[in-house]
Amino acid sequence: MRRLLLGSAFMLMSLDAQAGVLSCSFTEPFFNISFDSTTGVVTWISADETDPDTGKPIPKILAKSAKLEIVDPDATGMKLRLTNAGETLMNLQITMQADDGMSDSTYPMEGKYGGNTGGCYTDKFPPFNPYEMLEGLGLQP
Numbered sequence: 001m002r003r004l005l006l007g008s009a010f011m012l013m014s015l016d017a018q019a020g021v022l023s024c025s026f027t028e029p030f031f032n033i034s035f036d037s038t039t040g041v042v043t044w045i046s047a048d049e050t051d052p053d054t055g056k057p058i059p060k061i062l063a064k065s066a067k068l069e070i071v072d073p074d075a076t077g078m079k080l081r082l083t084n085a086g087e088t089l090m091n092l093q094i095t096m097q098a099d100d101g102m103s104d105s106t107y108p109m110e111g112k113y114g115g116n117t118g119g120c121y122t123d124k125f126p127p128f129n130p131y132e133m134l135e136g137l138g139l140q141p
Helices: 002-018 130-136
Strands: 021-026 031-036 042-045 060-063 067-072 079-084 087-098 107-113 116-121
Touching: 021 107, 087 116
Parallel strands: none
Antiparallel strands: 021 031, 021 116, 031 042, 042 060, 067 079, 079 087, 087 107, 107 116
């Protein structure tokens, strides 16, 4: 009975760990890509592509059943790949030093989409501003 409870607990923890949204910000051109690991949907959105009537950006679905996989767990900065039907959509690497090319924020992951490099994050590991962190410690950078 104890093994069954322990096994169930680990299974629930792994299910919870698999659910989340990965968001990536890119500049020049300015666009965002998000991946919902629960649904497998990958969405691309840009302020450059808007609805002529409302002026709001029009999201474009890049994939409906994408998967995120670990490519090289032993590399310095674990490497990941977002794929759909065997096609690589985006390569990622956990660096804890990535950026979006414009803001002062530091991102936990670097994402490469086509020839563009951006900063990627999740709700549990959001981007942060190192200057604000230092100011919070009473330091003036």
